[in-house]
Amino acid sequence: MHSVSERKALCERFLEAAEGRGPAAESEALRQVEEALGPSACADLLHALTRLEFGQEEGCRHWRAIARHRQALALSLGRDVGIRVALCDYFVNVAPTVRNPVLVELHLLRRQEELALTDELTGLSNRRRLNQELEREVERFRRFGQPFSVVMLDLDRFKDFNDAHGHQAGDEALRGVAQAMLETCRVMDQAARWGGEEFVLLLPQTGKDDAVAVAERVRRAVALRPVPYEGRDHGPITVSAGVATFPEDAYTAETIIRRADTALYRAKAQRNMVFAFREGSRRHPRLKVRLEADLRPVHGPERFCATRDLSLGGMLCEASGGLPLGAEVEIVLRDGDRRSMPLRGRALRVTPDPERPGGFILALGFDAPDSRRQDMILEFLALRSAEAH
Numbered sequence: 001m002h003s004v005s006e007r008k009a010l011c012e013r014f015l016e017a018a019e020g021r022g023p024a025a026e027s028e029a030l031r032q033v034e035e036a037l038g039p040s041a042c043a044d045l046l047h048a049l050t051r052l053e054f055g056q057e058e059g060c061r062h063w064r065a066i067a068r069h070r071q072a073l074a075l076s077l078g079r080d081v082g083i084r085v086a087l088c089d090y091f092v093n094v095a096p097t098v099r100n101p102v103l104v105e106l107h108l109l110r111r112q113e114e115l116a117l118t119d120e121l122t123g124l125s126n127r128r129r130l131n132q133e134l135e136r137e138v139e140r141f142r143r144f145g146q147p148f149s150v151v152m153l154d155l156d157r158f159k160d161f162n163d164a165h166g167h168q169a170g171d172e173a174l175r176g177v178a179q180a181m182l183e184t185c186r187v188m189d190q191a192a193r194w195g196g197e198e199f200v201l202l203l204p205q206t207g208k209d210d211a212v213a214v215a216e217r218v219r220r221a222v223a224l225r226p227v228p229y230e231g232r233d234h235g236p237i238t239v240s241a242g243v244a245t246f247p248e249d250a251y252t253a254e255t256i257i258r259r260a261d262t263a264l265y266r267a268k269a270q271r272n273m274v275f276a277f278r279e280g281s282r283r284h285p286r287l288k289v290r291l292e293a294d295l296r297p298v299h300g301p302e303r304f305c306a307t308r309d310l311s312l313g314g315m316l317c318e319a320s321g322g323l324p325l326g327a328e329v330e331i332v333l334r335d336g337d338r339r340s341m342p343l344r345g346r347a348l349r350v351t352p353d354p355e356r357p358g359g360f361i362l363a364l365g366f367d368a369p370d371s372r373r374q375d376m377i378l379e380f381l382a383l384r385s386a387e388a389h
Contacts, residue, residue: 011048026083039143049087052097066090119193121171122178130192133202134253140204141246142378149211149245151201152260153177153218156238156271158197169229173237180221184214199239200257208245208276215241215274223272240267243276247312249285251381284311287381295362296330297323305362307333312377314345314365322360323347331364341380343367 011033034041043059046052054062070086081089091097117129125133137148155161155177162170177199181191190202201218203211219239227235242263250256263277286309293315295303305319315331323329324347331343344367353359366377 011045046087049084050091050098052091062090062095065095069094122175122193124178124181124199125190125192127192127194130190130194130200130202131253133190134256137202137204138246138253138382146205147207147245147248149203149206149208149243150256150260151203151211151215151218151241151243152194152257152264153181153199153201153215153239153241154264154268155197156240156268158237161234161237165227165229165234169227169234172229173227173235176225176227176235176237177222177239180225181218184217184221189214200260206245208243208248211243211245212274212276215243219272219274238272240264240271241274242267243274245277247284247378249277251285251287251312251378284313286311286316292334293317294332294334295319295323296332298328298330300327308361310381312366312381314348314363317362317364318353318356319360319362320358322350322352323362325350329364331366335380341377343377 030041033045037044039056040059042063043054043056046054046059046062066083066087069090070081070083073081073086073089088098088101092099092101117126117132118124119126134150140146141148155173158170158173161173174193174197178191178193181199181201185191185201185203188204190204192200192202194200201214203214206214219241222239223236225236226233227237242260242265244250244256244259244263246256249259259277263275267273267275289307289310291307291310293305293307295305297303300323301321303319303321303323305317308316308318310333327347329345329347331345333341333343335341345364346367347362348365349361349363351361353361
């Protein structure tokens, strides 16, 4: 797995290796990028060349079309125009996406982008880059099913510290927290300044318990770190932290930040503490949503039902008939006239509905879906989660 900066560096190495060295060198360089980045290679290469964002399928489609366009230009002009010229002509004239392209030296562009995505005081990623990485982690979960966690940290009594020691000493305290985060985290983790005295750690492939352990290490490292300024030790200062995990606590990048902030609020009540967001004992958060669905048991007649709530792992519904416990069932969820979603599951709990004579309340657990089906459920839940907020 690669971060945004690592993917960008791989793509730029491809460009350097391929430029002007003939088809064989370019083909080998492309093979290495595809091997390293997998299905996202074409989209990442296009982003490195144009800074345009494409999905995987769209990126591959454009990349193949650009290769054909490059060949056509070579036949017409009697020489190879190179990938950059072919790409520019393609996006300006063939598939108009760019109106006014500008020539910029790569090292100048790289420097400007780094400044735009870096917090000037601490040298950490800024909020803009963190949001980009969060969205990519959500996409990575859709592809590989790997959870990730977010740790939100806030300096305790920072206003009092500034009032007592001055803002320059406060800046040193912020830099110290940033350094403690960098020294504690893995290379793959993303440390960012969220704003003011708030920081965020994005922890790929990390569940709730491991994320709490990371937060505890950061908390202890900050508490033991002095805050030197003008020859005096003004520390230590402490931090509180809140932890949330995707998709255990949220279905969108925006919501997982909100969950981590909720946990942070609890930690701030005691200070120098770490709290993890907890919402009951369920593995996945449930959304209150009313949908019609068809239940088709492997053995028995079809039943109609309406959902009470829905999650990535299952649903609670009102049904026109009961089911034996453990019964396997095909489920077709209908989102009005927009779409339907077929799933498979089994009955986990069956109780008579006290408000509807002859009706039942069914708790159904979904079978582990394939990646495409999981992506559909997650997209639907993310949409509903956004509407709820």
